[in-house]
Amino acid sequence: MSLNAIMNTASSGLATAQTQLRVVSDNVSNVNTPGYVRKVAEQRTLTSQGMGSGVEVARIRLATDRFLQAASLNAGAESARQGVRYELYDRIQSLFGDPGGDAGFFSQVDGVFSAFAASAEDPTSSPRRQEALFRTQALFDEAGRIGKQIQAVREDADSRIQSAVERTNSLLEQIEGLNLEIARATAIDGDASGAETAQSALIGQLAELVDIRVSVRPVGGVSIRTGAGTLLAGEGAATLNYSRAGTITGETAFNEIWVTEPGGQRRSLLDSITSGEIKGLVELRDVEAPAAAERLAELVAHVADELNRAHNANSAVPAPTSLTGRNVGQSFESAIAGFSGQTTVAVTNAAGVVQARADIVFSGATMTVNGAAATPATFLGVLNAQLGGTATASFVDGKLSLTAVGANGVAVADDPTSPSAKAGRGFSHYFGLNDLISTDRPAFYDNGLTAASPHGFTAGETMKFRFTGEAGSRLRDLEVAVPAGGTVGDLVAALNDSATGIGRFGSFSLAADGSLAFTGYGNPPPTLSVLEDRTTQVPSGVSVTELFGIGGGVRASRADGFALRSDIRQSPSRLALAQLDPAAAVGSQALSTGDGRGALALADAGERAANFQPAGGSSGGSTSVSRYASELSGEIGGKAAAAKNRKETADALYTEAGARQTAHEGVNLDEELVLMTTYQQAFNASARLIQAAKDMYDTLMGMV
Structure with missing residues (x-):
């Protein structure tokens, strides 16, 4: 070997050792830097004509383990998803208060019925009436507040x-x-480790937003796709597009989140991701919060309905001069049938003595007075x-009214052995003649309509529905027009038409009680929501979706629409705590001031079995208001606890995955010390070899 070859070999060793020491120095200086991945300088032997001619650093890379990195990224995405779900659902749970405390929402439900029970002990006591009314108004005010706060979440x-x-x-x-x-650094065999370290940190942040898969490109850098394969980076950067909705209510239909791939292909992001912060936020916004709002609205609607059931069976003393019902959402001929x-x-007069009475016997489409x-068609005329x-008696804008002449009052009572009934409600209750709780929209959807009933909507008016898949992405928006046929059966047929209706995604069915239910096709079935409803019923003014409660948003929006009837709130003496004696003849007393039977009926309203509709994942069924409130209380708390457990589990997995990745990719000072000693010795050896070659040069030159 020539002296020049020796010098070249030693010089390459010296330069390689210097590079290795610089890498070790960088690693040691970043031992406490979060997210830092240690560098590794890979060196190789140089050969010339089959003989070793030194060493060089082939490349400086990061000590990345792709398997550990993928595990950490996946765990980070799931941790972020469960974190936001728990954070926001915990806010929802806190709105209801402590389920076992005296100040929580569910305890207020029991408090209302207890207050009416106290009123029954002394029906003439004004303070007890006021206490019952105060608790009732407070309950519905709180329900409205919670409903609005859920929408705020x-x-x-x-x-x-x-x-x-x-x-x-x-x-x-x-x-x-x-x-x-x-x-660029890879193409010229440069050091790209700094850029790779910065990129690794950015990828970790990205993985917390959407679940991703990372692969290394042959030319250097990475290619990033979502878990479902949508390209996000590697051949250019993808672009996500989203426009927020305006004021959010239970009926708000949110816009799609679009991702445009580098090649220009536009896709729904929700079809491409299964975890990450965005997924968790969408699940909370579109599934969990609406479910809580629907369950709350179903509970509050039945609290109001059962109080109204009892109050309609009662009468104030003296009886009110006028009873005005609520908007029943249909024509009188349809409603009375x-x-x-x-x-x-x-x-009755002020003393409760009957001045006149009309005994009504119903038998389907016929009746006698x-x-x-x-x-x-002739009922009102015959009754008058x-x-x-x-x-x-009159019927205007969907409301039935009974008004006494002079100083008299009017009261309604069902026969005790054969009470009037339609869709599970008595005559006064069905029309809301003596409701205690009023609402500005239809509160229940078992309205007693049949396929032959006229629907009252104008042909050509339209409704627009949206169908979304399991992931929350939009499947299709469909517009349906009110048909020329004027019956409810015609309307249901138009909705279910596979060409002009929603028949490709599911079907509506009309139950015996008049409620309309949607059943989606497929497993899992699509979710239906209402984008727009331009229908108006004559004479009530309600829309198709309001009349039948189509879409969870319409049902959820009921929660903030209930209030104590204004005239009773202003004058507690109008609270109906007595009951009319239906057997009292004209000239006999039918009402008395000391009668507290009506207050007992109001107190027992919470224990009466009611038919709850499916809402928020609950299948509904027959149960009491108190039982439903108890079950909802447990469900809200259980879901919050489950969300917390999922978050803690996901965090633990993320911590473990991160610890394993750090153990492999992080800096170990002991290892770096060994490497530093090794490369210092290598540097010294190369330097001594250069010195030896120099001495040999000097000796040879001295011999010349």
């Missing part, structure tokens, strides 16, 4: 989705920029005739 989630989309776009642009820098049983409309035959001018 959804609005917060929607705002955070937009922020997460913007952060994702920024991270993708930075990652793609570093891809170019790494590729289908009743069975018997009821009595009585006109004091023995006089009537039909749905039988009341003999002491009171009048």
